[in-house]
Amino acid sequence: MAARERKPNGKLAALVAECRWTSNGEFARAVNRAGTEAGYKLRYDESAVSHWLSGTRPMAKYQKVVLETLTRRLRRPVTAFEAGFADRPDIQARSGDTVTGLIDLGSMDMDPSRRGVLGAGLYSVALSIPGWPDIIGRFERLKTDPHTRIGMAEVEAVIAMTERISEIDDQFGGRTARPMAAAFMVNNIVPHLKATAGEEVRKAMLSAAADHLYLTGYMAVDERLDLLGQAYYTKALELALAADDHLTYCTTLRGMSVQAVELGHGGPALRYANAAAAASPEAGPRMRAFLAGQQAHALARTGDRTGALVMLRAAEVAMEQAESKAKAHGSYDPASLSYHAAQVNYELGDREGAIRALLHSERVRPVVYRRARVRHRAMLAEWQLEAGRLEEAVQNWHLALDDFPHVQSGRADDRFRTMLSAAQPYRRNPHIRELLDRARPIAPRTA
Template identity: 30%
Template sequence: MARPVTNAMFQEMLHAAGYGNAHAAFARQLNHAGRVHGTWRYDAASVYWWLRGRRPAEHVQATMAETFARKLARPVAVTELGFEATNVTVSASYPASASHAIDTAEKLWALLAKQLDSSPAGTFHSGDALRAALAWRYDRPDERVARSGRQLVTRADIQSLYALAEHFMNLDRRHGGGSPRTRAIMADFLVRQVAPMLRGTYTEAIGRDLMRATATLAGQLAFMFYDAGAHTSAQQHLTIALRLAKAADDRLYGAHLLANLATQAVYLGHTQDAARLAEAAIDGAGRAPAAVRARLYTTAASAYGRAGERRACETALTKAEQAIDRTDTGEIPRWATYFSPAHYAGTALKCLSDLRLPEQALRHAPVAIALTNQNARTLALHTALIAMTYARAGDIEAACHWGRELGRHLPDVRSVRVTHRIRELTTALNAYQAVPQVNALLETLRAPVPNE
């Protein structure tokens, strides 16, 4: 006696694609499409059990979606096949292969497109981050990334991805990552446009550039999630981006992504692991351009400063400053152009403030605010930090001055990190509430702001 069908979505897809009860025909097509993964021997019995609750591996599901897409002449998402569990989760584990990274990315983007407005803060898994660092650094390079699929990917397609990544990066700098709408637009673009490209047809050279461009997009979305306080989603995307950068054979961008993982770890208080991640990024970058070295050593300094390791922090700051002095604008990768002496100064200010060296910290204040309006979030972060450092040093008049300056930068910025720094500032000022100007500033800072 046949068991009842439990996966109605898969059954409907079979009928829509013209397979109906021709399960053996579908299995043959699936075997043919999956030859890039090796020899598959699925048959009508396999389809029978898939209809009744069994879940094939993620890369098999992805190939099924390609098979249906060719028959239906439209993109088909894996989520349309009905194999997803009710509460699907995507781990932050480093994918074993480029193909696995594509499968994981597609699954994650589809989930995000459905539930982005309620992205939880989640947790940061230091163990997964460290394992990802080791795999990225020491796993063998991908020998082959070329693929044969339904859609031909061209160099022009990839250039459009870089242009969009830059657009989203500018939005993030101007307004912060706290806007669910911006992240929703980006996730929808990844699902509808980028995922089909990753499943398309491309040569080795085009494929590696496609992996690099996709890593850039995923890395940017990760940073927006981090700024919004959605730490699980941020780590998942950073890990996927790191694996795609590996497939692209782009060590410099991989090191940058690893440094972003370290930055997230610092923010969440995982200081020892953050230092390990930063040092792994420095080691993995090899003979990097000075601008990249400056960024990586600045991240290491941030980890050591937060951990209270003064000598290591000062050494990293010195190396970063030396690298800035040697920077040649002609050799800076496009993704590293954002990093400026002002970004270094802001980190130095934070490091020395963490080490309870306010006088040394405040020497960096003038450079830390030498930012354009295109860096509204960073300007807000640095201004709040200057005010907080003055407050901790007991210079209340200067703290209030910079606190009022901060208020000018807040209306257009939505950032959990900015909100967190405002709370640090109000905590530092609470002891001086009896001072009229402090009390007035506290009332202003406690008012609702768009960051929440």
């Protein structure tokens, strides 16, 4: 049988021209970098791009990586049809049933055999976020179970369980706590959302569920399952809007901004941070500090020095005015503010100022936040090594290693791997050798 004649992919060629890459090799390298985020070790080069332009399509499981690369470059969604990777557009309707989506999402997350599938997703910079009016009527289609009725006691149980899981997360990391959060969502929260309830109880349950989803998304991000984290965050926004819950809506948008800036996407990080601030015009001082600190970090990542310093000062002023404490996993305290000051200073090139701010953050952080202690002490050590303060860096890495074995966290694992890489050029130094000898037996599996 004769091979099917391939036609040049004019659609892809037009997109590549619009991207203004200097060469096909630059396009290929951008795809490889995006693939690394999704857990793929791609080795595309100029010849691969030439094949795509001539009509060969990338392997199905890698097409999303190529499309996401184009999306990031063009700053707009690019579909498989638009890129010439599909013969017809995807016009299949998407269900608006949030509860059904929660069952699908949570059931996958509970199943250990699906963890690889969840980990292979690619973070999307083009994710659309639901605005406040978009959700009206969404839950009117929800079919309730006439045989089940809930009251405030069930709402209080969800809130209490979320708080307990949050405490476990702070102590031991997202990899430990998230499976139980997903199971609780599917087995307890979803039935409550389907139950008959008065309007006050119904909204309170939606709010409690949104808060639980935000926490679960945060734990997925901590495990470096970034697409999964986005999915949980998006559902949290939908439920928060349905509950008229500004606090959880804004907290979730801020969490999405934190995720984006950690992945190096300053533009989306600023978009989410600004959306959170715009949605809370009457926020109290602690919430204003909470949001302004993240805006400052995102602005610094985008290179806006003046804007970053203005927002950092706004966060400092608001923190001085704050009198009440927010809920545990959404709180913003002086340690968090100093952390943002450190990040802003570092992004703007003030390494010593960043070190001073992070040292202060470590001094005032409550002892219960063990995962943050591991990550931030390791980050402090990295900055100290960059500044030529090797012995101080080694000391802080040792402090991070004191807690590291007790924390199951993908972000903590990332800091561990960075430590190994940063210390390697100094391996002849006796302090570094001692550090590496201590670290190797407790290294994460993929370090």
